[in-house]
Amino acid sequence: xxxxxxxxxxxxxxxxxxxxxxxxxxxxxxxxxxxxxxxxxxxxxxxxxxxxxxxxxxxxxxxxxxxxxxxxxxxxxxxxxxxxxxxxxxxxxxxxxxxxxxxxxxxxxxxxxxxxxxxxxxxxxxxxxxxxxxxxxxxxxxxxxxxxxxxxxxxxxxxxxxxxxxxxxxxxxxxxxxxxxxxxxxxxxxxxxxxxxxxxxxxxxxxxxxxxxxxxxxxxxxxxxxxxxxxxxxxxxxxxxxxxxxxxxxxxxxxxxxxxxxxxxxxxxxxxxxxxxxxxxxxx
Ligand SMILES: Nc1ncnc2c1ncn2[C@@H]1O[C@H](COP(=O)(O)OP(=O)(O)OP(=O)(O)O)[C@@H](O)[C@H]1O
Ligand SMILES: [Mg+2]
Numbered sequence: 001x002x003x004x005x006x007x008x009x010x011x012x013x014x015x016x017x018x019x020x021x022x023x024x025x026x027x028x029x030x031x032x033x034x035x036x037x038x039x040x041x042x043x044x045x046x047x048x049x050x051x052x053x054x055x056x057x058x059x060x061x062x063x064x065x066x067x068x069x070x071x072x073x074x075x076x077x078x079x080x081x082x083x084x085x086x087x088x089x090x091x092x093x094x095x096x097x098x099x100x101x102x103x104x105x106x107x108x109x110x111x112x113x114x115x116x117x118x119x120x121x122x123x124x125x126x127x128x129x130x131x132x133x134x135x136x137x138x139x140x141x142x143x144x145x146x147x148x149x150x151x152x153x154x155x156x157x158x159x160x161x162x163x164x165x166x167x168x169x170x171x172x173x174x175x176x177x178x179x180x181x182x183x184x185x186x187x188x189x190x191x192x193x194x195x196x197x198x199x200x201x202x203x204x205x206x207x208x209x210x211x212x213x214x215x216x217x218x219x220x221x222x223x224x225x226x227x228x229x230x231x232x233x234x235x236x237x238x239x240x241x242x243x244x245x246x247x248x249x250x251x252x253x254x255x256x257x258x259x260x261x262x263x264x265x266x267x268x269x270x271x272x273x274x275x276x277x278x279x280x281x282x283x284x
Contacts, residue, residue: 062089063223063256064113069122071108082108084279086122090258092223093250097267098260100276106260107228109276113258114147114226115139126224144173148217148255150227154209156201162188162212163197166219173220187215190252191245207238214245218253225249227259231266243269 071083082105090096098106111117112124115131116139124131129142143149148169156165166184175183188197191211201209210230217225227246231239243266246257267273274281 057092057254059092061091063092063127064088064090064258065123065125066109066113067123067125069109069112069119069124071105071112071117071119082279083112083119086279086281088274088281090224090256092256093254094256094271095246095250095269096256096258096272096274097270098258098274098276099262099267102262104276105279106276110226110228110258110260113224114149115143145220146222146224148220148222148225150210150213150217150225150230150259152229152232154201154206154213154233156209156212156216158201161198161200162193162204162215165201165212166215169216169219175220183219184215187219188212190218190248191215192241205238207234207241210234210238210242211245214242214249218249218255221253223255225255225257227257229260229262231261231263236265239263239266 066086066088069083069086070081072079072081074080086109098109100106108117112119113126113131115126115134119132122132126142127146129138131139131142134142149155157168160168163184166187167180170180170183185194185197188194191214193208193211193215196204196208199208201212204212210233214230217227231242234242246259247269249255250257261267273283275283
């Protein structure tokens with residue numbers, strides 16, 4: 001018996017440890033029990049190559065088409081015309097950047113693409129969805145399941161660890177609990193935070209917080225990732241790290257990324273840059 005116990009202990013010491021699930025808040029207890037019941041081999045397999053079983057994507061068909069989109073706001077009794085006829089197409093696995101002076105309408109356009117706002121005129125088609133015609137509930141559902149958002153200010157839950165922040169987006173997207181453990185571990189590894197999984201935001205650097213935000217935004221496997229100035233609060237080295245992570249995400253997760261930036265060095269890695277001037281693109 002003692003020999004058997006010793007052998008078990010030694011085996012355990014040589015086995016590559018899987019990431020621990022952090023202490024769960026009340027309503028995560030069932031998830032933790034279920035996640036721990038997962039076999040080590042299937043979790044490891046998912047972490048090794050999650051894209052192995054992904055469907056083939058036709059990169060010649062647009063993922064998103066924006067046609068004649070206009071958006072104006074009533075301010076102090078006046079109409080402020082911000083977007084004056086935007087046309088654009090985003091294709092699968094592209095890294096697309098929007099540039100333009102402050103106030104030119106970049107964030108307004110990202111909000112429309114992501115279904116957070118509606119255009120006054122024009123059409124937005126994302127996959128099979130006509131976003132501009134969808135109800136609030138439908139747009140919320142599409143966002144939760146098929147679109148990821150990254151904001152300049154990270155938008156993390158301050159009391160939750162990196163692990164719990166990423167897990168939250170899987171819960172919100174309604175992904176099966178059996179997927180959570182492997183997917184959270186995979187996303188945090190992908191952004192280079194395998195060793196910081198249980199840190200809370202205030203225990204992380206700005207670049208690390210932004211990488212948690214990226215892991216959180218991609219956890220539910222959206223096909224479109226929208227990022228509003230994701231490198232603006234970072235120094236140039238951390239900004240470059242974020243762009244490397246974006247490239248890795250496109251390669252391994254087959255996502256399309258559309259982001260805004262003011263930084264010309266960041267724009268060098270884009271597949272396509274749209275420049276907004278006076279409510280229109282000048283180079284589309
Ligand atoms: N909800 C709103 N109500 C009124 N005006 C708005 C609203 N949202 C945006 N605007 C106006 O639309 C214009 C474009 O704003 P937007 O945030 O899209 O610019 P931006 O290109 O993202 O600028 P920045 O580079 O500074 O982030 C601004 O003049 C802004 O004041
Ligand atoms: Mg903006």
